[in-house]
Amino acid sequence: MNENVLNDNIDTIIQRSFLESRHMLFLYARGVNRDLIQASFFSSAKKDENLLYISEEEFELVRSRFNRLNVSPLIIQPREIKFFVKDVNKDKRFRIIVEGVFEHTDIHHLLNLNKNNIVLCMYKLGMLNAKQIAELVEMHKKLILNTPNVTILSSSSFKDLNIEYSMIERFVKEYLDIIVLSLIASRPMCGIEILDVIHREFNVLLSPGTIYPLLNKLKNDGLLEREYVIKKKIYKIARGNEKNIRNILDKHMIANEFLNDFLKSTALGENTK
Secondary structure: OOHHHHHHHHHHHHHHHOOOOOEEEEEEOOOOOHHHHHHHHHHOOOOOEEEEEEEOOOHHHHHHHHHHOOOOOEEEOHHHHHHHHHHOOOOOEEEEEEEOOOOOHHHHHHHHHOOOOEEEEEEEHHHOOHHHHHHHHHHOOEEEEEOOOOEEEOOOHHHHOOOOHHHHHHHHHHOHHHHHHHHHHHOOEEHHHHHHHHHHHHOOOOOHHHHHHHHHHHHHOOOEEEEEEOOEEEEEEOOOOHHHHHHHHHHHHHHHHHHHHHHHHOHHHHHOO
């Protein structure tokens, strides 16, 4: 994939995310061009935004890297945050990147300095263990996971609805074939794209080992066709099967409506309105 196109997509996702939260977690995998993402994030700053980069990296190495990228943020170490917070003009607005820093107490002070400050906390996945990832996710309202092939933005929509994760996960896994057929009916997709959309819409992270056997089954059942496009397996509705797929989806919706009406008609349904 063209790196500039990929970066444009990431830019769009990052900007959209900051409309919902000023404190973003960005996890990137090996092979991702971190420097390009950071340069683009800083370069898109508004006129009244100041640039701040916080890292334990050696100052001269960081300065040299940003000079090559034609951006000039203020660079400080994590231990200097408390002094920065104390001395800085609180009317100044900052666009901040935090690279690989785990202690977030002082970072929250940066956010509280000005309601317009935004912070992108970046970590390389290969440097983290499972416990560290879980702790970082807990500290942030939004997560972007970036690999060389796909960028995933976590969704908070089901959290807002106060639906338990286990219930959502059960729903997705039980009706995964219907969800997949519905997605592919909208446009041809590869397996990674399907995983991305499901994670974004339902906040359920499925493994490739779950999705690919299902895609193969749907193909063997004659519902899907597969073609190779730039080393990707792209799945689409099998020719002549559009009406059949539409019938399957319609029957599923009718069954769901019947179930919903039944639940609403019960005493439990009446009491939970």
